[in-house]
Amino acid sequence: MKKQTLWYWLFLSPVLIALISVVVIPFMFGLYYSFTDWNGIQSTKFVGFEHYMEIFKDKEFISSLWFTVKFSIVSVILINFFGLSLALIVTQNIKTSKILRTVFFMPNLIGGLILGFIWQFIFIKVFASIGDLLNIESLRGWLSTPETGFWGLAIVMSWQMAGYIMVIYIAYLENIPQELLEAAAIDGANSFQRFRYITFPLVAPAFTVSLFLTLSNSFKLYDQNLSLTGGGPYNSTQMLAMEIFKTAFSENQMAYAQSKAVIFFIIVAVISLTQVYFNKKREVEM
Amino acid sequence: MKSRKFFLAIFSLFLLSSVSLFGCSSSNTSENKSSGEQVTLDIFQFKVEFKDQFEKVAKQYEKQHPSVKINITTVGGGEDYGAALKSKFASGDEPAIFNVGGPQDVQDWLGKLADLSDTKAASLALDGTLDGVKRDGQILGLPYNQEGYGLIYNKEIFKKAGIDASNIKSFADLEQAVKKLNDEKKSLGIDAVFAFPAKETWVTGLHLSNAFLAPEFDSNVVNAFNAKTVNFEYGNAMKKLIDLQNKYSVQPTVSLDYSQQVEELFSTGRVAMIQQGNWVYNSIADIDPELAEEKIGILPIPIEGFKEDSIPVGIPMYWAVNKNKDEKVVEEAKKFLDWLYTSNEGKDIVLNDFKFIPAYKEYDSSKIADPLSREIYNYAQQGKTIGWVFMGYPTGWGMDKLGVNIQKYISGKMTWDELITASKKDWEEARSK
Secondary structure, three states: OHHHHHHHHHHHHHHHHHHHHHHHHHHHHHHHHOOEOOOOOOOOOEOOOHHHHHHOOOHHHHHHHHHHHHHHHHHHHHHHHHHHHHHHHHOOOOOOHHHHHHHHHHHHHOOHHHHHHHHHHHHHHHHHHHHHHHOOHHHOOOOOOHHHHHHHHHHHHHHHHHHHHHHHHHHHHHOOOHHHHHHHHHOOOOHHHHHHHHHHHHOHHHHHHHHHHHHHHHHOOOHHHHHHOOOOOOOOOOOHHHHHHHHHHOOOOHHHHHHHHHHHHHHHHHHHHHHHHHHHHHOOOO | OHHHHHHHHHHHHHHHHHHHHHOOOOOOOOOOOOHHHOEEEEEEEOOHHHHHHHHHHHHHHHHHOOOEEEEEEEOOOOOOHHHHHHHHHHOOOOOOEEEEOOHHHHHHHHHHEOOOOOOHHHHHEOOOOOHHHEEOOEEOOEEOOEEEEEEEEEHHHHHHOOOOHHHOOOHHHHHHHHHHHHHOHHHHOOOEEEOOOOOOHHHHHHHHHHHHHOHHHOOOHHHHHHOOOOOOOOHHHHHHHHHHHHHOEOOOHHHOOHHHHHHHHHOOOOEEEEEEEHHHHHHHHHHOHHHHHHOEEEEOOOOOOOOOOOEEEEOOOEEEEEOOOOHHHHHHHHHHHHHHHHOHHHHHHHHHHOOOEOOEOOOOHHHOOOHHHHHHHHHHHOOOEEOOOHHHOOOOHHHHHHHHHHHHHHOOOOOHHHHHHHHHHHHHHHHHO
């Protein structure tokens, strides 16, 4: 038994050391810096919780936090809705399902920055020309107001992530025993009832994973935000990650930005963990 | 079985130790080889656009001065030069020549900057170009080049509309011309008069505001840097120009960016005027060489109540010499910079290879490569310039505060008075930190 634990730690150690040296130690350093007046070169004094007190009076931070929350709620719903729908489509017995899977997954292979620029072109140019052609006022001037910027981001995000989440749902959908569904069909359950009472509870573990992934990804979004709207107009579509980056690198307030990042980390961790906890409780054991 | 386990253990231990030791391989390659009179100049510079030409020039200089060896490192473009320079110094491998941007940089690097007032280049630098790097009678930097911006216009469109650009001498004249262009926009074949890129907060928050804030700081970047407050003395004139550009621009302006403004709209003749600087020449030349060569000119930014005929011209970056280096190295560094900017050979390179607008006297302006630069150099020689004070704004204020407020104003989320009050407050807050 004793020998086993030795082997256990020995084989774990490469990963553990890597993790400690690139994640845990820098995180500790960051935590320390957030309590000082660090400016990127040196820190001269310990300021305690000063930065943390300031954050809650920082209008920019609060408004980008609020924007991020709204965005996350909308995109989590959209991504999971589309992801599950796509998964249901491609698990039906249709001829093209293999190709469709590839096609739906494809957007996920494009880097976020490029994706942002492509969609910027679509929103600004393509939407505008369709709007001109059909005389639809609401298609003109996309990304120039906070509302269109918000929906633009939500559309891009769900377009990209839906395919990825689809793959997770497919894995669980294909694991559902056919006997259950057949038995239910013989008992007279219609297709909605079969979905609601059999499929849905059995893919619950997939919800846990998918919600966790989409929630944390939407919360931490940076690259699409940068390339699609750049936070504009007037910083109204600026998400948390971008706000922190700006504080650090264009206003040069490193320590203050670091304390924002700590708050950011706590928020993401708390939301994700509570979500996982509650979803785990709901899962059905086979 | 047992031996296999043993082997595995050894193997994993070996792997572990190699991982942990990997980070410790230190490099001691940066030692100065001062034997045999050989002097090495490490140059750490930021201008990516002329990297190749600059390296070629260094080779040329090495050939003529066999005792000097030049190493050039370029970090710039999308990279953060300031951060890279900090880490370069922190690593102990200090460069001999590097770049500083303005008063803030001079302040930060004060302990490293050698006095360059005994160089020939410093004595030939144009008036006012050294303001940002003077400290206690010392000159701590030498200007790279000059850059200027104004309202770049399409001469052909102006001609078609019957407007003589040389008659535009005030804001009122400009407004009249803009209205005329706007009325005839169908027959001229343009989408709008301006392309006003409010998305690019550097165009509005730095460049545009600079013209209207420079008077209250006497066009001197150091005054701006030391100012605890900002008054917007010419705020109304600034409002008028923003309103004019915004009203007669391709809409919506808050999502209009630099490449749309310069490449898509101006280079293709879809707008008549843009507020930009000499750096757009290459972009325009890529799309329409004829337009770039012959059909563009530059108009001053009119500041009502102050100067209405001047162009904001400034120095984007300075060369600095590291005084902590060997005396011999410092001496050679100065010689190299002198050679680059004051020898006939160097002048030729600066004009033709670098395509710079020189920041020094005794250059033949007719040899400046592109027409925009030529016009700007002429303005500079006639003294019709306004300084660049935006390098002295509080960090981030111009783009992230004022530029963003201008976006809000344009979108109707903020009145002009609110913009002035908020921007003043932001300035004071940044200065009191």
